[in-house]
Amino acid sequence: MGRRPLVTSEQVYREARKQFAERGFHSVRLADIGDALGISAAAVLRHASTKEELMSRAMAPLHSDISVPLKDLELDATKDPQLVLRRLAKEFVTSKNVLRNRSPGGCTPAPLRTLNA
Numbered sequence: 001m002g003r004r005p006l007v008t009s010e011q012v013y014r015e016a017r018k019q020f021a022e023r024g025f026h027s028v029r030l031a032d033i034g035d036a037l038g039i040s041a042a043a044v045l046r047h048a049s050t051k052e053e054l055m056s057r058a059m060a061p062l063h064s065d066i067s068v069p070l071k072d073l074e075l076d077a078t079k080d081p082q083l084v085l086r087r088l089a090k091e092f093v094t095s096k097n098v099l100r101n102r103s104p105g106g107c108t109p110a111p112l113r114t115l116n117a
Contacts, residue, residue, distance in 0.1 A: 007037050009057075012047045016058040025055060 015036050019028045030041035030051060037044075048054035 006039055009047045013058040016054050
């Protein structure tokens with residue numbers, strides 16, 4: 001019987017997301033994440049076996065909550081591909097901003113630039 005962990009996996013993933021977003025994947029060390037949580041880098045690795053796996057697990061909830069209803073976009077393959085991609089990107093960014101605003105501890109999204117169609 002092991003002892004209870006000092007932090008949960010969700011706490012580790014949340015801190016990893018925060019640091020990766022602020023400083024970039026390559027600039028963040030496992031020790032940085034651990035220091036912020038009061039645990040060692042080795043303890044961080046109990047939640048994911050590598051830094052790459054930690055990134056993947058940390059980002060998974062964001063990807064699973066975002067869905068762009070493609071069938072509702074009325075994308076026409078005969079139109080200019082640039083216009084189709086702009087419309088898809090606009091819907092994706094809008095969906096992501098809605099998700100940020102409803103998530104606990106979410107941040108206010110940056111204003112969107114207008115896409116010239």
